[in-house]
Amino acid sequence: MTRHSLLFWGLVVTAVALSGVAYSLFVYGGRAHIGAIFSVFIAMPIIAFERRLFLSHYRNWLHGLATPSFLVFSLATYYGLMVAGYVTGGYLLKISGTIEETWHQIFILPWNVVFYTFAVTGSIVFVLRVRDLLGSDIFTSLLTGRYRKPVREERVFLFIDLVGSTSFAEKHGDLRTQEFLGALFTALAEPVRRHHGTIDDYIGDAVIITWPLERGIRDARCICCVFDIIDQIEANSDRWMSQFGQMPRLRAALHGGEIITAEIGVDHHKIAYFGDTVNTTARLESLCRTLGRPVLISQDLAQRMTMPATIHADYLGEHGLRGRGQPIGVIALARQAKPMSTSAAPRLAAGAAE
Structure with a gap:
């Protein structure tokens, strides 16, 4: 434990x-x-x-x-x-x-x-x-009143989106789609908990997960969380096929940086995050579709941690994002068949900057 x-x-x-x-x-x-x-x-x-x-x-x-x-x-x-x-x-x-x-x-x-x-x-x-x-972090923060006054802090955000939810709904109906989403969100919970993250919100067929920056980059938890979610879904492929006739396919994007955190609301209180970091993560997730890559991470965030030995990183260059003046370096992540040596892993992020 x-x-x-x-x-x-x-x-x-x-x-x-x-x-x-x-x-x-x-x-x-x-x-x-x-x-x-x-x-x-x-x-x-x-x-x-x-x-x-x-x-x-x-x-x-x-x-x-x-x-x-x-x-x-x-x-x-x-x-x-x-x-x-x-x-x-x-x-x-x-x-x-x-x-x-x-x-x-x-x-x-x-x-x-x-x-x-x-x-x-x-x-x-x-x-x-x-x-x-x-979520444990938000629950504690609401009890202690930590964010009653806006606080400037650094956080990692992970946006996960279900691919093909619209076509699934057209084929099976809204009720069945909600059951599909419910099963997916349940499958997400344990990997997020295991990697000390917090599910911040569900927006339609998308999930927002967050960590305080230091916690999220320690041992590359935010990256490991993404691939543990994918692994868990693939490990239960028979159950997904028998219950829903297909396996969930996901798009995911990771980015981190400075944001403003504040407690908002009167009758309904919520911890909300404001700033370019949140918007950039959302735009980066949309870029997954354009680039045809299921998992993307910003170069800025990737350079702040050591890549897991089982993850292959492919630098895709700088890309402009809607609503953002400066282009951002983008890296695609994927499981690699053969783990690389630990000495080579730290050079991935540095190599992307060259």
Whole structure:
């Protein structure tokens, strides 16, 4: 697990344990450590289930049910996980001599504990879903008010566009197209999370992904993210063909630089990015179609990182972009069949400038 993941789960476990401490103090007037242990055993399986740490296929099936069935099966699943956690925790505390309750008390989950656990886990899961919806960076920024006043910073942007979405919609209809896009956006999520990026927005059949500059160029994460997305789609080609009759084809563009970040809105708040960097990335993505290359990166951004050994870079010269006065150096990226030596990789960006 990464340091970020360890911190995340550490905070979740701490919050769950503190809820158990509060319950013990208010209901029993003591035994805070017992309450903390029971709370972790009872609530954490539910949270882990919601975070897809186990039974992920069952969870996906569950979320595909109609609302009445979803509610019934969800409540039954949560209750089963509570009972399993309560019995496991009670058994371990009993055989260790920590508690003196009878075996009957250990194996019967009190209803007041059930209702309290539903309240605690429901609150935590709700907060985590809002965090997932907004993205961890944006969620934290909104809580701390970091961007209430506009901030000048550097970021990397990745624009990804689905090729042929219009023809797919004409053939299969809007509803089927939305299902296709939903499956694609779901496939994007894990590679973006793995490479510490944030999905900023969905615009029609396009996705905007962003990183703070230093995080995005470290270990060429922004580039690796693009090709991990492509690899994941190709690895599931049979599923795409069976469900939709075709595989998604993508166009992607990467660029980075200085932008202005600000929190905007009154009833609906959003972290928004302003500046030439965002517009240039969008124009660069449009250039993919003109040049017939699926993945492009600006020369400026490419020169700020070391290319992965598995990526081939092809300098395409300078190109003018609509709405931009200065031409921009453009590099096409692709998987190469044979990895190059690590000593040769750093020279790619430098060679493009020659």
